Amino acid sequence: MRVAEERLADGIVRLTVDGRLDAITVPTFEQTLQRLLAEGQSRFVVDLGAVNYISSSGLRVLLTARRLARSRGGEVLLCQLHPRVREIFDMVGFLSVFGVYATCQEAANVFPPQVPAA
Amino acid sequence: MNERCLTVPGHFEYLAQIADFVEAAARDAGWNEHEIYRVQMAVDEACSNIIEHAYGPDRQGDIQLTCCVQDVGDLVISIHDIGKPFDPTAVPEPSVRNAVENLPEGGLGLYFMRKLMDEVTFHFDEKDGNVLTMVKRRPK
Numbered sequence: 001m002r003v004a005e006e007r008l009a010d011g012i013v014r015l016t017v018d019g020r021l022d023a024i025t026v027p028t029f030e031q032t033l034q035r036l037l038a039e040g041q042s043r044f045v046v047d048l049g050a051v052n053y054i055s056s057s058g059l060r061v062l063l064t065a066r067r068l069a070r071s072r073g074g075e076v077l078l079c080q081l082h083p084r085v086r087e088i089f090d091m092v093g094f095l096s097v098f099g100v101y102a103t104c105q106e107a108a109n110v111f112p113p114q115v116p117a118a
Numbered sequence: 119m120n121e122r123c124l125t126v127p128g129h130f131e132y133l134a135q136i137a138d139f140v141e142a143a144a145r146d147a148g149w150n151e152h153e154i155y156r157v158q159m160a161v162d163e164a165c166s167n168i169i170e171h172a173y174g175p176d177r178q179g180d181i182q183l184t185c186c187v188q189d190v191g192d193l194v195i196s197i198h199d200i201g202k203p204f205d206p207t208a209v210p211e212p213s214v215r216n217a218v219e220n221l222p223e224g225g226l227g228l229y230f231m232r233k234l235m236d237e238v239t240f241h242f243d244e245k246d247g248n249v250l251t252m253v254k255r256r257p258k
Contacts, residue, residue, distance in 0.1 A: 023166040024130045056163055056226040084155055092233050 001025035003032045010114045012043045014104055018050040021058030029058070033065045042074025045107040049080030059094060066098070075099065077107040120146065121186040128165075128173045128181050128199060136165055136183060140195070143185035147193055153257050157193060160234040163227040164197050164250055172201025172248060191256030200247035206240050 001019035008014055013036055021029060036044070044065065048054070066076040077099040081089065089095050101107040124139045126132040137158045144154040165181055173179055182198040209225040231238050237253035 022162065023133065023170065053159075055159070055166065056230045057166065060226055088159065092230060 001028060003029055005032070005036070008045070008108055010043070010108075010111055011041070012045055012108050012111055013041050014045045014047060014108070016047040016050070021051055021054040021061075023055060023057045026055075026057045026061055030061045030064075033061065037065065037068050037072075040072075042069040042072040043111050044069060044074070044076045045104050046076060046078050047080055047104050048078055048082065048085060050082075052082045052084055054085050054088065059092075062098070075111070077101060077110060079104045079107040119186060119188055121184060123185075124183045125180050126183075128169050128179050128201070130166070130169055132181070133162055133165060136161060136181070139183060140185060143187065143195075144193060147187040147191060147256075149193070149257060153254070156234045157195070157254050160231045160238075160252055160254075161195060161197070163230045163234075164252065167204075167227045168197070168199045168201060168248070172199050172204060174202070177201055193254045193256075195252045195254075197250045197252075198247060203242040203244075204240060204248055204250075205242075206238075 001017065001021065004016040004018070006014040006016070015032065017029060019025060033044075046062065062076060062078070069076050079101045080103065081100060086095075086100075089098070089100065099107070099110065101110070122139070122143055124136065126135055140158050140161045141154055144157050149157075161183070165183075168181055179200045184196040184198075186194045186196075188194060206228060209228050228238075231252065234254075235252040236255045237251070239251050241249045241251070243249075
């Protein structure tokens with residue numbers, strides 16, 4: 001499992017995850033999110049297009065990140081879900097919890113422009 | 119009735135072997151990829167919970183799996199461990215969709231298992247340990 005970071009406009013961080021998100025790989029993903037949150041980042045677009053398996057431990061990390069990001073005025077949005085992962089999200093009710101978008105651009109467009117500090 | 123067994127140490131690195139074992143059993147039963155994926159996921163959650171919570175960092179032990187394809191085509195999976203006893207009644211079931219956000223550690227895995235399988239039952243015996251039995255009925 002690999003996680004690639006990309007800084008987009010308006011303080012948005014895109015995380016592209018590649019591989020299985022299970023009990024073995026989740027700590028790496030969690031460390032990346034925690035580091036970015038500690039840096040003060042709170043606007044995330046997580047690209048799950050190359051993730052064909054996500055266990056409950058992976059979803060828990062996303063839930064925790066979302067809660068922390070929201071407490072700072074940000075959000076965690078997901079995009080490009082693999083059909084199998086999408087089905088699991090639907091079955092366990094996660095589609096009504098997370099904002100899920102077809103493309104990363106659509107997800108990024110949800111964030112309002114950042115107002116520069118005066 | 120067709121039965122097969124697998125015993126592996128209770129460590130995360132054996133989850134892939136467990137997934138292969140479940141896939142072989144379900145494939146022999148003639149199940150499709152879609153259903154196999156669901157059963158693999160439920161077993162992955164169950165075994166992850168055993169490794170993380172029943173054994174944890176302080177205990178060592180094996181996980182014994184038995185996959186049984188019944189004559190009617192249902193798949194019955196039993197998972198045995200000798201870790202800490204698990205009381206599923208201590209984990210609340212979410213009553214509304216958004217409550218999945220507030221489930222305690224380990225509770226999300228149990229929630230998954232209940233959603234993915236048709237039956238999930240736990241049995242704990244002080245001498246023999248924990249036995250989790252999950253049933254997936256033959257796809258129509």
